[in-house]
Amino acid sequence: MTQGMLFDTGEPSGPVDQRPQVLAPGACLIRGVARAQAPALLDAIRDIIRQAPLRQMTTPGGGRMSVGMSGCGVRAWISDAAGYRYEARDPLTGKDWPPMPGILRELAHECASRAGYDGFCPDSCLINRYRPGDRMGLHQDRDERRDVPIVSVSLGVSAVFLWGTPVRSDGVRRLVLNNGDVVVWGGLSRLAWHGVAPLPQAHHPLSGEIRYNLTFRVTA
Template sequence: MTQGMLFNTEEPPGRRDAPAQALAPGAWLFPGLVHARAPALLSAIGEVVRRAPLRHMTTPGGGRMSVGMSGCGARVWVSDAAGYRYETHDPRTGRPWPTMPALLRDIAGECAQKAGYDGFVPDSGLINRYGPGDRMGLHQDRDERCDAPIVSISLGVSAVFLWGGVTRSDPVRRIVVRNGDVVVWGGPSRLAWHGIAPVPQAQHPLCGDVRYNLTFRRTA
């Protein structure tokens, strides 16, 4: 399959009804699970970023992250010269982060339940905006509660989700995630290494050349 075919804006036939795919113990890919709710999710993202605009954070070493970030909820992940951490207030404005829209909270809980994680109520929602060429290196989510799952929702342009194991040396799979796809992981896979390969130049009817990722976590 060529890259042009891989990132075609059209949904593959039957994708929205495709069965869940087990990625590892406790980890699942749900193709097209929230496809029909993508416009509402994007509207909720717009509501959040109007109050907390997207920004390119810096790493503790001084590098600029290519992905635009914002968030909502009680605490949001931030990065700067002081390190990686969760903050209750937006460092740019000093104001509390926007309250998580009920739609986002409820959909995150429904997705977690679909993967067998009942009662998940996120207190942090991270918004990542990827343009062409933007990427997210392999990493583990270690700053959150490890007894709660992570819910990741893809919107807009397709991308390659990098899925590794719980050790850095484990093989890394390349999994195409499209608009409306959801990945949920927890339990024995909670600390799996993961990331996003550089996003290709492509177009999507809802988002143009942009991919949004919503990631929901429990931090306290």
């Protein structure tokens, strides 16, 4: 299958094996586990971003991120000239971030449990919107609690996920993530380097040319 064919619909046809696939110690990929819920999840995302609009944040060094970002929960992640951090209020609206919908929290809890992390109860969800050409550079998630995992849900157009180890010089693997795929990482892989390659021009019946990514964290 060519890359062009791979991204035609943004997901494989037919059923997928939803058994967790080990990526590294403490990390796994669960294919298609959120696919059936994708329409409802996308509705929840659209409701959140009506209250807390997507924005392209700036880095402490003055660069501008290509992805559109928002969030929900008790706190959400922000970046600006003052640094990376979690805030209880949306600096764009001055209001509290929207509450995390139950469908999002329950999905994160279920996926963490499937990955061997029982009792996961996220208090924050970061929403990333990718349009064609948008990317996320390699980074580690260091601004939240590190003794609990990260749960990352892909919706819409497929993307190439760059998955490394806690040692940046080890390099990365390129994993295609489709609509409904979930990656969970914690334990020895909690500080693994990861990112997203530039999103291809493609179309998904639920999201058009867009990919959404939800990442669930515990911040306190």
